[in-house]
Amino acid sequence: MENGRCIVLLSGGIDSATALWWAKGKFEEVYALTFLYGQRHSVELEYAKKLAEMAGVREHILVDLTFLKRVGGSALTDEKMEVPEGPYPPEGTISTYVPLRNSVFGVVAGAYMEVYGITDLVIGVHASDVPNYPDTRPEWASALEALLNAGSSLAFDRKLRIRVHTPLVGLKKPDIIRLGLKLGVPYEWTWSCYSPVDGKPCGKCPTCVQRAEAFAEVGIPDPLLVRLEKEEKKEV
Amino acid sequence: MENGRCIVLLSGGIDSATALWWAKGKFEEVYALTFLYGQRHSVELEYAKKLAEMAGVREHILVDLTFLKRVGGSALTDEKMEVPEGPYPPEGTISTYVPLRNSVFGVVAGAYMEVYGITDLVIGVHASDVPNYPDTRPEWASALEALLNAGSSLAFDRKLRIRVHTPLVGLKKPDIIRLGLKLGVPYEWTWSCYSPVDGKPCGKCPTCVQRAEAFAEVGIPDPLLVRLEKEEKKEV
Numbered sequence: 001m002e003n004g005r006c007i008v009l010l011s012g013g014i015d016s017a018t019a020l021w022w023a024k025g026k027f028e029e030v031y032a033l034t035f036l037y038g039q040r041h042s043v044e045l046e047y048a049k050k051l052a053e054m055a056g057v058r059e060h061i062l063v064d065l066t067f068l069k070r071v072g073g074s075a076l077t078d079e080k081m082e083v084p085e086g087p088y089p090p091e092g093t094i095s096t097y098v099p100l101r102n103s104v105f106g107v108v109a110g111a112y113m114e115v116y117g118i119t120d121l122v123i124g125v126h127a128s129d130v131p132n133y134p135d136t137r138p139e140w141a142s143a144l145e146a147l148l149n150a151g152s153s154l155a156f157d158r159k160l161r162i163r164v165h166t167p168l169v170g171l172k173k174p175d176i177i178r179l180g181l182k183l184g185v186p187y188e189w190t191w192s193c194y195s196p197v198d199g200k201p202c203g204k205c206p207t208c209v210q211r212a213e214a215f216a217e218v219g220i221p222d223p224l225l226v227r228l229e230k231e232e233k234k235e236v
Numbered sequence: 237m238e239n240g241r242c243i244v245l246l247s248g249g250i251d252s253a254t255a256l257w258w259a260k261g262k263f264e265e266v267y268a269l270t271f272l273y274g275q276r277h278s279v280e281l282e283y284a285k286k287l288a289e290m291a292g293v294r295e296h297i298l299v300d301l302t303f304l305k306r307v308g309g310s311a312l313t314d315e316k317m318e319v320p321e322g323p324y325p326p327e328g329t330i331s332t333y334v335p336l337r338n339s340v341f342g343v344v345a346g347a348y349m350e351v352y353g354i355t356d357l358v359i360g361v362h363a364s365d366v367p368n369y370p371d372t373r374p375e376w377a378s379a380l381e382a383l384l385n386a387g388s389s390l391a392f393d394r395k396l397r398i399r400v401h402t403p404l405v406g407l408k409k410p411d412i413i414r415l416g417l418k419l420g421v422p423y424e425w426t427w428s429c430y431s432p433v434d435g436k437p438c439g440k441c442p443t444c445v446q447r448a449e450a451f452a453e454v455g456i457p458d459p460l461l462v463r464l465e466k467e468e469k470k471e472v
Contacts, residue, residue: 067300067344073351093389100347103387107343108303111336115309134392143379143386150379151339153329156370 004028006120006165007109010060011035012047014211015168017190018180019124020055022167025183027120032057033109037101038069038077040194047191054186063108074098076194083195085204087213094132094206096194102135106144107151110162114152119162121148126168126176128210141166173214181218188223200228240264242356242401243345246296247271248283250447251404253426254416255360256291258403261419263356268293269345273337274305274313276430283427290422299344310334312430319431321440323449327367330442332430338371342380343387346398350388355398357384362404362412364446377402409450417454424459436464 008023010016010032023030032055034048045062052060068077075081075095084095102125109121125136134140145164149155155162168176180187192211193201201208201224215222244259246252246268259266268291270284281298288296304313311317311331320331338361345357361372370376381400385391391398404412416423428447429437437444437460451458 063306064303068347070299071344071347071351073347093393097389099350099389100343100384100387103343103346103383104340107336107339108307110339111304111307111309114335115307134389135387137386140383140386143383147339147376147379147383148336150373150376151336151371153333153335153370157329 005031005058005116005118006122007031007033007113007116007118008057008122009033009105009109009124010048010052012044012051012191013124013207014173014180014187014190014192014214015124015126015176016048017051017124017185017187018176018183019122019167020051020057021180021183021185023122023165024055029058030055031112031116031118032060033105033112034060034062035065035105035108036062037065037098039098040076040079040083041191041196043196043199044191047189050189051186054189061112065104065108068098068101068104071099074101083205086206087209088132088206091131093134096206097133097135100135102133102140103144106164107147110148110152113148113162114154117154119154119160120165121163122165122167124168125166126171126173128173128176138166138169141169173210174217177214177218186223188227190224201225241267241294241352241354242358243267243269243349243352243354244293244358245269245341245345245360246284246288248280248287248427249443250409250416250423250426250428250450251360251362251412252284253287253360253421253423254412254419255358255403256287256293257416257419257421259358259401260291265294266291267348267352267354268296269299269341269348270296271299271301271341271344273301273334276312276315276319277427277432279432279435280427283425286425287422290425297348301340301344304334304337304340307335310337319441322442323445324368324442329370330368332442333369333371336371338369338376339380342400343383346384346388349384349398350390353390355390355396356401357399358401358403360404361402362407362409364409364412374402374405377405409446410453413450413454422459424463426460437461
């Protein structure tokens, strides 16, 4: 029963969208899980909904984790902190890191996996984030997998093995996009920016800078910007 | 700075109260963390507050995780499911297990630890729960510790080692109570019952049965029942 189904963590960004399209090709039934956690860029939720619909997921589960806003400690959830500008620093946790966020996401996914009887979880962590986000490293994904197996009744009673898949783990942003273009990911419906201005990317925050550099390296204009520009022209 | 401080997961029951008093003797500053997760027996929160006050914790943090109620899959959070009666079964996950609950609690604690700069977490998991709750086993606690170290900037940037302490891990309920009596735990302010009736324990659910058996083995009447009886007499 468990074979052929998976849950994908879907934020609405490039990486999770690519992971979702990868999962579509690997599993018969795909569920998407998206979290509201008081993030500044909650516009990404609309993108996640659109992507889930376009991917034809079996169910798109939205979970409210806004308690993470109260925990604080991040520029992504605390409006008194400023989102940094410019590229990602070469190493060290950045202020847009949300304490234990991905670990919380992973175990909440584990709870849904247990209730749905699903043993496979897909997460779009990748090499470009590793220097700045501890919870995107391969050892983090392995540790999450070990905890899910240790703490779930799927493993305890039913002797099933829970697996955490990280199809992008060795890839940097341009290679993720190259993979996604082959898979048919509609990047015009992915959102990255941490500090949206009137529904448009700011172009200055680290994730905007990284996104722009990646599309430049791939050699195509960012499909999101192309779409937004087209829509703007239509409105005028 | 991190030395001498810890966070204790405090439900308001016998085990976490004992863990709290153990922590009081080991750490200079103790923080307590209590979760509201849509549990039927939310009366335990009042007991947790009372215990935190009596223990003189530095801060008692209450966190709303009622999204776990929506996840469902447990008699503790789903009112359509019945809480079982009688003793715990000899093995196998019981319907009062909440999917991934303790793992969620552990990583949320990790988020607070990071924001507070605290490296030590104390959890009152114990041997009596092991046959029925996968997320109370020693291997679960080790896996949680590994995930916290893999996913936290305390370990990543500051090279600190996060430790999960399980002082009751080898103990069964009567031995926990014996330890707690030595430590001065006010068991009259601990709550166990899953199905409270008019603010009183039902006496029938597995945790009531286990509690009664434990106090009988220790050879003292349950201080909670003694107190409730005394108060009832006063009211009449």
